[in-house]
Amino acid sequence: MARYIFITGGVVSSLGKGLMAASLAALLQARGYRVRIRKFDPYLNVDPGTMSPYQHGEVYVTDDGAETDLDLGHYERFTGVSARQSDNVTSGRIYQQIITRERRGDYLGATVQVIPHVTDAIKAFAQDQTEDLDFVLCEIGGTVGDIESLPFIEAIRQLRNDLGRENTVSIHVTLVPYIAAAGELKTKPTQHSVRELTSLGIQPDVLLCRCEKPLPEGERAKIAAFCNVRKEAVIPALDAPSIYAVPLQYHREGLDSEVLRAFGITDARAPELARWDDIVERFQHPEGEVTIGVVGKYVGLQDAYKSLNEALVHGGMANRVKVNIRWIDAELFAHSDAEIAAALEPVHGILVPGGFGERGSEGKIASVRFARERGVPFFGICLGMQMACIEGARNTAGIPAASSTEFGPTDEPIVGIITEWMSAEGLQTRADGGDLGGTMRLGAYDAVLAGNSHVAALYGSTEISERHRHRYEVNGEYRDRLEKGGLVFSGMSPDGLLPEIVERPDHPWFVGVQFHPELKSRPFEPHPLFAGFIAAAVKQARLV
Known part of the structure; x- marks a missing residue:
C-alpha cells in the first residue's frame, strides 16, 4: 500500500510548497522509491484554463489533456514522472462532480453535505491509481486558516485515521521572518500557524521553515518545543541559488531522512544524487552566456511563462552556458525600425511565446521580421508560430492583408479557429463561440516531420509527440503560397491537414511550432528544440 505525505502551508502564501514537494519526491526517488505528486487547489474554477496568467501564472498541460496548476510542471521536471488528469483537482471540479451525481439521483435522496460527500470525493481523488506507488505526496493549495481549504484539511485528517498513522506523514511549510529592526528571526508566526493546524485535527510531523537568515539552534529548539515536534524535524529552508539546488540543500538539512524516520523507515539506502550535482555544477559554472529576448504580452508576471523560463535554462545547461532572459513587452513596440532595433539588437536569440488575443500581436510580428531580416535565431511557440506565418505572408509571400480570425474578420485568414480535428479518441469537434473552458486542442498529439528538415535532425526522428x-490553427490552404515565400512546413499532423512546424532553410535558425515543447523539457533531458535554439544563440553571440 502506498504511503501518503500531506503538505500544507501557513503564515503566508508563496512559500514554495510545490517546489518543496517536488524536491522531496526527487530525494525519495533517488533512494529507489516510486513516487507521484498530487495538487489540491481550493478555488472554485473547474481548472485554471480560463484564468488570467496574471491571476494564476501559466496553465500546465498534461499528456492526457488536463489544464492544471503550474506546480505540476515542477513535479514533472524534478521527477520525470508524467502528470495525469488525476494529479490535480480543484474545489470546483469536486463540487461539479457531486452536483452532477446529485442531479442524477445517485445519492438516493440523501442530504448532500460537505461531510461526508465532499470529503469522501477528495479522499477518493487522493487514493485513485496509486496501487504501484511507494509514496504519494499531496500538496494542499492555499494557507492554513483559509476558509476555502477547510474541506481538504478535513479530508486529509480523515485519511490519516483511515490509512493509519504509520502510513501518513504531515509536513507543514511555514515562514520564520527576520525583523531587521530587532535583528532577530521570529518564531511566533510559525507557532500560531501550527496551532491553527492542530486545532483542525492535524499535528505536523515535520516543519519546513522558510527563512532568509540561518536558523539558530535556540530558535529551532523553541519551535520544536512549542509545536510538539522533534528538534531534528524542524528543517530550515533558506533561499537557494537555483531551484535545482533545492533538493541537495534539503537533503543536507535532513528533510528526506526525517520523513522516512516519521514513517518508521530506518534502513533506506542512501540517495543517488550525482545527476543533481551535475546540473547544479552546470548552472553555477557556465562556460559563457547568451541573452534571449522573449517578446510576450504577460511579461509583467514571469510565472506566466514558468515552463518556458525553465526550458531556456535547460537549453543553457545542455550547452554549458548561462541564459539571460530579457523580457520584452510586445505591446510597447511603437513599430518604428529604430525602436525595434534598440530592443532586439542586444539579444542573441528571439523567442515569441504562446498567448491569446490581439493585444501585442503587431509587436510580435515586428520581432519576427527583425529576426528574419537580421539572421537572428528565432523560435516561435504556438501563437509565436502563427505570428511567423502572418509575417511571412505579409512580407515574403505577397499577402499584405494577412491576419488571424482571432483578431477579427479578415479577407486573408492565414490563421483561423479550429472546429474539428482527429485525436486518439476519434474526431473532436468544437463550435465557434462556444464555452472557452475545455474547447481547445489539448494534450499530446503526434506529428510527422520532413526527413530532410532541420527539426528532424534536432529530434533525431521523423515521428514526435508534443x-x-x-484554439486556432495555421490555415493549410495557404501552404503553397507561404512555401514559395521561403517558409517551409516541415511538420504536419499524421493526416497531413494541420501544420505543426514551420522553418526557414535559408536562415541560421528559424523554427515555429504549434505545440508547447517547454512542457516536456527536463533539467536532465533538455528539449532538443531548446538545446538547438540556445546552441544557435551561442553561435550568434560569437558573431556579434
Missing part, C-alpha cells in the same frame, strides 16, 4: 494548448 503537447498542445490552442
Whole structure:
C-alpha cells in the first residue's frame, strides 16, 4: 500500500510548497522509491484554463489533456514522472462532480453535505491509481486558516485515521521572518500557524521553515518545543541559488531522512544524487552566456511563462552556458525600425511565446521580421508560430492583408479557429463561440516531420509527440503560397491537414511550432528544440 505525505502551508502564501514537494519526491526517488505528486487547489474554477496568467501564472498541460496548476510542471521536471488528469483537482471540479451525481439521483435522496460527500470525493481523488506507488505526496493549495481549504484539511485528517498513522506523514511549510529592526528571526508566526493546524485535527510531523537568515539552534529548539515536534524535524529552508539546488540543500538539512524516520523507515539506502550535482555544477559554472529576448504580452508576471523560463535554462545547461532572459513587452513596440532595433539588437536569440488575443500581436510580428531580416535565431511557440506565418505572408509571400480570425474578420485568414480535428479518441469537434473552458486542442498529439528538415535532425526522428494548448490553427490552404515565400512546413499532423512546424532553410535558425515543447523539457533531458535554439544563440553571440 502506498504511503501518503500531506503538505500544507501557513503564515503566508508563496512559500514554495510545490517546489518543496517536488524536491522531496526527487530525494525519495533517488533512494529507489516510486513516487507521484498530487495538487489540491481550493478555488472554485473547474481548472485554471480560463484564468488570467496574471491571476494564476501559466496553465500546465498534461499528456492526457488536463489544464492544471503550474506546480505540476515542477513535479514533472524534478521527477520525470508524467502528470495525469488525476494529479490535480480543484474545489470546483469536486463540487461539479457531486452536483452532477446529485442531479442524477445517485445519492438516493440523501442530504448532500460537505461531510461526508465532499470529503469522501477528495479522499477518493487522493487514493485513485496509486496501487504501484511507494509514496504519494499531496500538496494542499492555499494557507492554513483559509476558509476555502477547510474541506481538504478535513479530508486529509480523515485519511490519516483511515490509512493509519504509520502510513501518513504531515509536513507543514511555514515562514520564520527576520525583523531587521530587532535583528532577530521570529518564531511566533510559525507557532500560531501550527496551532491553527492542530486545532483542525492535524499535528505536523515535520516543519519546513522558510527563512532568509540561518536558523539558530535556540530558535529551532523553541519551535520544536512549542509545536510538539522533534528538534531534528524542524528543517530550515533558506533561499537557494537555483531551484535545482533545492533538493541537495534539503537533503543536507535532513528533510528526506526525517520523513522516512516519521514513517518508521530506518534502513533506506542512501540517495543517488550525482545527476543533481551535475546540473547544479552546470548552472553555477557556465562556460559563457547568451541573452534571449522573449517578446510576450504577460511579461509583467514571469510565472506566466514558468515552463518556458525553465526550458531556456535547460537549453543553457545542455550547452554549458548561462541564459539571460530579457523580457520584452510586445505591446510597447511603437513599430518604428529604430525602436525595434534598440530592443532586439542586444539579444542573441528571439523567442515569441504562446498567448491569446490581439493585444501585442503587431509587436510580435515586428520581432519576427527583425529576426528574419537580421539572421537572428528565432523560435516561435504556438501563437509565436502563427505570428511567423502572418509575417511571412505579409512580407515574403505577397499577402499584405494577412491576419488571424482571432483578431477579427479578415479577407486573408492565414490563421483561423479550429472546429474539428482527429485525436486518439476519434474526431473532436468544437463550435465557434462556444464555452472557452475545455474547447481547445489539448494534450499530446503526434506529428510527422520532413526527413530532410532541420527539426528532424534536432529530434533525431521523423515521428514526435508534443503537447498542445490552442484554439486556432495555421490555415493549410495557404501552404503553397507561404512555401514559395521561403517558409517551409516541415511538420504536419499524421493526416497531413494541420501544420505543426514551420522553418526557414535559408536562415541560421528559424523554427515555429504549434505545440508547447517547454512542457516536456527536463533539467536532465533538455528539449532538443531548446538545446538547438540556445546552441544557435551561442553561435550568434560569437558573431556579434
